[in-house]
Amino acid sequence: MTRFVGLTGKTWTYDERQNIGRGGGGVVFAGSYEDGAPVAVKKVNLSDAGLEAQRRRDREIEIGDLIAASHAAEALKHVLVPLDHAVVDDVLLIVMPIAEGSLAKAIQEDTLDEGSRIGVLLQVAQGLEELHSLGILHRDLKADNVLQVDERWLLADFGISRDTAQKTATYTLSAFGTAPYVAPELWEFQSASVKSDLYALGVLAYQVLTGQCPFRGPENSDYRRQHLTEAPADLGDQAPTSVAPLIYRLLQKDPARRPRDARAVVEALRSRTGPLTPAQQRLATRAQQAEARRLQVEAKVPQSAPQREDFQQQAYAELSLVLEEAENIARPIIPELTAGASFDERNFWLLVPGGRLEFEGWSLDSASTQPLISAGAVYLHKIAALNIRDPHANILCEKEPEGRLSWHIVQFEASPYIPYYSKGPRDRAHGLSREQFIADRYEILRADSNSWTMTKQKLNSDVILELLGDLISL
Template sequence: MSPRVGVTLSGRYRLQRLIATGGMGQVWEGVDSRLGRRVAVKVLKAEYSTDAEFVERFRAEARTVAMLNHPGIAGVYDYGETEMDGEGRTAYLVMELVNGEPLNSVLKRTGRLSLRHALDMLEQTGRALQVAHTAGLVHRDVKPGNILITPTGQVKLTDFGIAKAVDAAPVTQTGMVMGTAQYIAPEQALGHDATAASDVYSLGVVGYESLSGKRPFTGDGALTVAMKHIKETPPPLPADLPPNVRELIEITLVKNPGMRYRSGGAFADAVAAVRSGRRPPRPNQAPTIGRAAPTAVPSAAQARAAAELTGRAPATAARPRPATGSHRTPPPRSSFSSGQRALLWAAGVLGALAIVIAILIVLNAQDRRDRENQPPPTITTTITETTPYSPTAMAPQPTSPGSDGHAEEQLRVTRHDVLASALSAWEPGFRQLTASEQTPQ
C-alpha cells in the first residue's frame, strides 16, 4: 500500500503527517525513533523506486549531498530502501525538518518582497548553490518552492540532487521531468545538460518574481512557457527598482549560458556589489564562436613547396630589428583603381550569395528527408497537484499558484531534443506538434 500515517520505514522512521505530494513522491513529517528527533522523509513513487538505474543514481546523489555542510542547505541524514507491504521495495530519503516557510507561500501572501529582503534572499541562495557547484552538483530545479525562509531570515535550499538523478535516468512511459517550466533555463528546455549557469538562470527568474510580484513568462501550458524562456525577452522590471538591480537580473536572464554568471558564488558576489550601491560586475565571458583565429606562420618546408608551385623564391620571415633614430619609409602598398575595386566587391557579394544559396538548398533537402522519415515528436506537459504546505516543514510545494496566480508546471518530454526540433515549428507550423495537458492521478 502507499505510505500512510503510522507506517514505520526500516523499523526506524515513523511517518506522522503528510506534508506535500510531488511528481516524484510524497514528503512526510516523521520521527527518527532511534535518535528521537523529527525529520522529513521523502518516499519515492513506485515507478522510480523500481527503476534500478535511477535508484543507484539517487543513492549516489544522496551520499554526495549528505557531505554538503552549509547553513543554507537542508541537510540529508539518511537513505534507505524497505518493503512496503508486498508492493516491492520503496526508496526513501531522510532530511532535515526545517522550521521555515517556502518562498512561494511568502510571495502568495505578500505579493512581492521588499528590495532589501529580495537581495538578501538572492545572495544567501547563491552562496548555498556555490557549495554544491564546487562539489560538482547542479540543482536543476531552483524555484521558490525549494527555497525555505526561517523566522530569523535564514535561507534553506532543499531538494539537492533530486532533479539531477531524474534527468540522468532513462525515459519512461510517463516521460522525464526536466524541471519546472516557469523557472527552467533555456538550455534545459532544449534538452541540453544543465550546468551551474542553469541554476543561476533559474535563481534569476526567482529574483525577477520576488522583485516584481510576477513571473517573467506565463502561458497556457508548460510547453508554451518553456518556449518563451527559449525565444523571448522578459518584460522590463518595474521602473521603481534601482537601475543596478534591473541590470543584475537582466544579466542573469540572458539566453546564452556563457554570458551569465558561471556559478552561484559569482552571482552572489554580484548581488553583494548591488547591495553596496555599485553596478553588478560583468560575467567573465568565454571566447565567442567565430572570432578570427591567429594567422599561422608557414614553415620553411611549406615555403619551399609553395616556391616550387609558383616559381617564386620563398619569402623569409622578417626578424625584429633594434629601434634606431632613423625612420624607414614603409614600402608602397599596391592599389586598385575604382573600377577594379568595384569588380572585386561585386565578385565577393556574388560568391557569398552562392554559398548561402547552396547551404539553404542542403538544409531544405535535409529537412524534407527528416519530415518524410520521422514521425512528429510527442510532447506531454504535466501539472502536478500538491497538498497544502505547512510552514514547519522543509518540503517544497511542487505545484502551487505563484504570486501572479499561475500554477507551477513540471515540464515532461519524451525525447531530450524534442523542444529543439519543435523550434522550427514555433511560428506558423506550431499546430503540427502533438501537445497535451494531463493531470496525474
C-alpha cells in the same frame, strides 16, 4: 505511527495522517527521531514508478549521499542535507530536517518584506555556490525547491541533479527542469551547465522581486518560444536599481553573457546591499537600462510556428536520449556494448559482440512526410552481413495534439489473403525501405491497407532492449 530503521542504523517514525507537502515525486510527512526531535520524511512508492521515475529517485539518493559525505568538510550552510534514507518493501523513505516553509509559499502569500528579498536571493546563490563546489548541478532550481529551515533558506530536491564528474547523463536523460525556469540552451537540447542553473536563479530572482516568473507559458511550446525569443517585462521600480542589472544578466539568452559562476553572483549581491550614493544611483540606473536593452536586442523575432527543421532537431535529440538510456541499462549486462552516432546525429547504433543494432534516420522533404515529423528504419545486423539492408522495422516521429513529439516503432506482416506481396518477406514481420515507406505513407498513417497488417508501439528503452535481445539471438 510508522517506524523504520535507516541505513545509518538510527530509528525514525512518521505519521501518515500528517501530510506536510509533496516533492520529488513523493509525499512528505511529519516524523521524528527516536529522541523525539522533529523531522520530515518523504515517502515514494517505488512499485508504481516507471523506469525514468525510479532512476530519478536513485539519483536523489546518490546526490544526497554525496552531499552528506561532504557536509562535515564543506560546512554546507544553504543546502538541505538529507539525514538518512531507507527502502522498506517497495517504499523509499528519505529523512530530512523539518522545514518551516518554502520560498514558493512565501512568494504566494507575500510574506517577504522588501528589505529581506535580496538577503533571500543571496542565500539561494550561496546554496548554488556550495552545490557547484561539490561538482553538482541542481537542474531544477525553483521556488518550491528552496526551503526555510532554522531561519535559513536551503536548496532541496535533487531528483534530477547531476554530478558533473560523471561522463554520461545516467539518471537524468530527459528531465531538465520545470518549464518556467528552464534556460534557453536546454530547450535546444544542449547540455546542462552552471550557466543553466544561473539562468534559473535569474528567473527565481525576478519572481521573488515581482511575485511572478518572467515567462508564463502556459504550454510547453509557449515556454520554449518565450525563453528562446522573448525578453522579460521590464523590472521597472520593482527591483532595487543596484540589483536589476544583475538579474538581467542572469536572464541573458546567451550563456556566455551570464555571470561566470555562482560565486560571482554572491559577490555581486553582497556588494549591492548597502545604500548608494547619488553618483552610484545614476550609474546603476544606466546599467539597468543598458542590460534591459541588451536583452531586447538579443531576443529573436518570434516566428508564427516552429519550422519543420526545428521539430526534426528536437525529434532526433529525444531519440538520442532514449537510446542513451537503453545503453546505460544494457551495459552492466553486456559490458562489451558500445554506441555511436553519425556526424549529423540522425543515425545511431549499438554494437554487441558479433552484431549491430542500427537506427537510420531519413532526410525527407516536407511533402513526403506530412503529417510526420520524421521517419527511418531499424536494422539488426550480424557483423558478417553489414551490407544487407533489409529493415527489421521502421521508426516514425509524430507531433501529438498537445505539441509533444512521440517516436514509435512499426512492423508490417503480409496479409494471408493477398497472394502477391512485394513489401517484404511473407514469413515474418519486417520494415519497409525508404522508397516503399514514402509510397505507402498515407496508408501507414491511417493503418489502412488490405495487403499488410501493421503493429505500432511507443519506442522506449524497453523496446530497444528487446531489439538487442533479438540481435543476440540471430
